[in-house]
Amino acid sequence: MATFLDIGLLEYFNIIFYLIFIFVLLYAILSLTKVLGENKNLNAMLALALALLLALSGPTRDLIKFITPTFFVFIFFAFFTILIYKFMGASDSDVLSIMGTKSGTRSFILIIILIIILSSFGKIFFTGSTASEVNETTAANASAVGTTGESALTATLTHPKVLGLVLILFIGAFAMSFLSRQSSIMKLE
Incomplete structure (x- = not known):
C-alpha cells in the first residue's frame, strides 16, 4: 500500500545522490588543497569528471554506502x-x-x-562472495574460527570479537593516559 512515507521510488535516484556527494567532496578537496591552482572552473570540471566515473562504479557506491x-x-x-x-x-x-x-x-x-x-x-x-554454502560440517563447526596453521592465526586475529577487544583496550589506554596526566591548572599553583 502506498503511503506518504514510502521512499521506495527514491532508490532509483540513488546514483544522483552519490554523484552530488562525490562532486561536493572532490570539489572541496581540490579547492582547499589548491592542487590545480585557484581556477574554480578547472576544479569543478575535474571534480565532475571524477564524480561521474566514481558514481558509476558499483564498488565505490558500496564503499560510500558503508x-x-x-x-x-x-x-x-x-x-x-x-x-x-x-x-x-x-x-x-x-x-x-x-x-x-x-x-x-x-x-x-x-x-x-x-x-x-x-x-x-x-x-x-x-570479503569473499556473499553467497555461502552451508552443509553439516560447517554448521557443526560454526563457532570455529580457523583450523590449523597460518590461516587459523589470521582468522583469529581478524575475528570481529578480537578486533573489538583490541579497540576497547586501545581506547582504554588512551583514556588512562589522558586521565593520569597532570593538568595545566595544577602546574599554575
Whole structure:
C-alpha cells in the first residue's frame, strides 16, 4: 500500500545522490588543497569528471554506502564531546587547544579515521562472495574460527570479537593516559 512515507521510488535516484556527494567532496578537496591552482572552473570540471566515473562504479557506491554512516556517527560523538567540554565551562580557545594542537588528540582522531577507512575497504573489497554454502560440517563447526596453521592465526586475529577487544583496550589506554596526566591548572599553583 502506498503511503506518504514510502521512499521506495527514491532508490532509483540513488546514483544522483552519490554523484552530488562525490562532486561536493572532490570539489572541496581540490579547492582547499589548491592542487590545480585557484581556477574554480578547472576544479569543478575535474571534480565532475571524477564524480561521474566514481558514481558509476558499483564498488565505490558500496564503499560510500558503508563509510558514510560510520563517519556521521564519529562526527556525532565528536560534536557531543565538544559540547560536553563547553557545558563544563571550557572556552573556545580551550577546546581549540585540546582538539587542534595537542598531538595526542590529533593522532587519536587520525587513528579512528584510519580505522574507519581501512575497515570499510576491507568490508567492501576484501570479503569473499556473499553467497555461502552451508552443509553439516560447517554448521557443526560454526563457532570455529580457523583450523590449523597460518590461516587459523589470521582468522583469529581478524575475528570481529578480537578486533573489538583490541579497540576497547586501545581506547582504554588512551583514556588512562589522558586521565593520569597532570593538568595545566595544577602546574599554575
